[in-house]
Amino acid sequence: MPTDAVIATIWGALAAPWQDGTLLRAFAEVALIGAVGGVLGCWIVLYGLSYGAESLAHALFPGLVAAALLGIPIVIGGTAGLIVAALAVAAAGRVPKIGGDTAIAVVVTTMFGLGVLLALSPASPPGVGGLLFGDVLGLSDGDLLLSLVLAVAVLVALRLLHGRLLAVGFDRGSARSLGAAPALVDAALLVLVAVAILVAVQGLGNLLVVAVLIAPAATARLLARRVVPMMAAAAALAVAAGVAGLYLSYYASTAGGASIAAVMVAMYLAALAGTSLRPRIISARA
Amino acid sequence: MHDPGNRVSPEPLAEARGLAARYGGGALAIDGVTFAAQAGRRMALLGPNGGGKTTLFRVLLGELPPAAGELRVAARAATVPQTERSRLDYPVTALDVALMGTIAGLPWWRRPGRAERRLALDALAAVGLREQSGRSFGELSGGQRQRVLVARALVQDAGLLLLDEPFSGVDRPSADLLTGLIDRLAAEGRCVIVATHDVEQARSWDLVLCLNHRQVAFGPPEPTLTREVLEATYGGAIVDLPAGAGPGRAVLPAHHHAH
Numbered sequence: 001m002p003t004d005a006v007i008a009t010i011w012g013a014l015a016a017p018w019q020d021g022t023l024l025r026a027f028a029e030v031a032l033i034g035a036v037g038g039v040l041g042c043w044i045v046l047y048g049l050s051y052g053a054e055s056l057a058h059a060l061f062p063g064l065v066a067a068a069l070l071g072i073p074i075v076i077g078g079t080a081g082l083i084v085a086a087l088a089v090a091a092a093g094r095v096p097k098i099g100g101d102t103a104i105a106v107v108v109t110t111m112f113g114l115g116v117l118l119a120l121s122p123a124s125p126p127g128v129g130g131l132l133f134g135d136v137l138g139l140s141d142g143d144l145l146l147s148l149v150l151a152v153a154v155l156v157a158l159r160l161l162h163g164r165l166l167a168v169g170f171d172r173g174s175a176r177s178l179g180a181a182p183a184l185v186d187a188a189l190l191v192l193v194a195v196a197i198l199v200a201v202q203g204l205g206n207l208l209v210v211a212v213l214i215a216p217a218a219t220a221r222l223l224a225r226r227v228v229p230m231m232a233a234a235a236a237l238a239v240a241a242g243v244a245g246l247y248l249s250y251y252a253s254t255a256g257g258a259s260i261a262a263v264m265v266a267m268y269l270a271a272l273a274g275t276s277l278r279p280r281i282i283s284a285r286a
Numbered sequence: 287m288h289d290p291g292n293r294v295s296p297e298p299l300a301e302a303r304g305l306a307a308r309y310g311g312g313a314l315a316i317d318g319v320t321f322a323a324q325a326g327r328r329m330a331l332l333g334p335n336g337g338g339k340t341t342l343f344r345v346l347l348g349e350l351p352p353a354a355g356e357l358r359v360a361a362r363a364a365t366v367p368q369t370e371r372s373r374l375d376y377p378v379t380a381l382d383v384a385l386m387g388t389i390a391g392l393p394w395w396r397r398p399g400r401a402e403r404r405l406a407l408d409a410l411a412a413v414g415l416r417e418q419s420g421r422s423f424g425e426l427s428g429g430q431r432q433r434v435l436v437a438r439a440l441v442q443d444a445g446l447l448l449l450d451e452p453f454s455g456v457d458r459p460s461a462d463l464l465t466g467l468i469d470r471l472a473a474e475g476r477c478v479i480v481a482t483h484d485v486e487q488a489r490s491w492d493l494v495l496c497l498n499h500r501q502v503a504f505g506p507p508e509p510t511l512t513r514e515v516l517e518a519t520y521g522g523a524i525v526d527l528p529a530g531a532g533p534g535r536a537v538l539p540a541h542h543h544a545h
Contacts, residue, residue, distance in 0.1 A: 046377075159397075160395055163385075163386070163388075163392075163398065166378065166382065166386065167389060170373065170376050170383065170386065171367060171371055173367060174367045174371070176347075176349050177349065177364060178386055178387065178389050178438075179389045179391075226377050226378065227377050227378065227382075
């Protein structure tokens, strides 16, 4: 039967990448990254923190590179990079005539440039360049375990903080009288974003990590009317995009991180086009 | 209607003497605030925009420390903010917003459970929005949003309710519903303080406090709201109403908008 043959061929094509241990680890990594990025990304989108998340990712880059060069865990390097960046932003903000935005831009660009300089210098070992664009196919079991631990920690923290994040994002002004301290909630969210970046940076690379934090959540925002369904949609979309991106990478021989990011952005554009063509029910009712 | 005979309230729920407050190291935002508000009372807080009404609320909520004077708040205070301050595109339902009132009462690791949901649904029922509990907050009318925020304050089990210009941008039927709700909240033994520009409505309540950075006057509306007091409160920017009202009643702040 020709249909059986077609099904067998499709099944074979879908199953082929799973035979390979490297790709299996890659699938597990994108599932973790997708779950964390999708759920946390909802708060990034709702809090208008997209620029902040991107700045954070770039600012901790030299820390990651330094850790890779020194052979210490990248979590430590990333944390050190973040602390240096935060102190530098605070210091630059104190210089008269430099506004907050400008201070962040100057520091982030400087830090990122420094990281790139280190990563792409001929003296650096070849793996370090992978931090820039990610190396989802080059993960060890240890890398995967670390990602798992950090991912679970972020998801547990988000569940505990859920009510407070919701109240502060809804109305910052009255959140304090409800028992949610906005400054504390903001700080906790930024710490979680930093941890999520550390989880995702090995797979997706520093330049593309922002895609998983923003694109699936921005897509889910178009589809869902409550926060928890939005999170479920974002996580599902992110995992699906991750897996689809890996297939794309496997068969089209494209870079893994870039393929995943491309699928995520394509999803957002498709959802945007879909919701724009549909009659605007919500705005008509308001 | 509110029945003055039902009040059992010798002890004030909120009491201030010579109260002052400032932001950071700036000038005093309010000064010389002296009042006492008992359970069952509806108190209007009158004053120009930027005259310190919101500042006084923040002090009563414990968000801003007094710079001088004494303050005693004997009940849990909750605020009903202006709905323009909350984001209308935010993905929450009326029930989600009412549930925000449970945060302070729960340990930090616990999320609202069935008991909290029932409390929130009861509060929505009390403001007449039980049927709308599943609707998006941003889709509700201005008056309904205001009542959802009142429900949130009820979930907080607040004895002292602070309403920040609840009638602005609210149509007439919704305003009447809100007025009735304020009467009932007070009659149930709460103290309700309403920041408002509506001098006429203030006259129907129990107490008025006129604030223009310094306290201008405090007391029951009838002897308190004289032309001189309103001029001092609004900086002379008042207009006479045409005939109809009795002497001493024919004044409104110039920037007042009819509802």
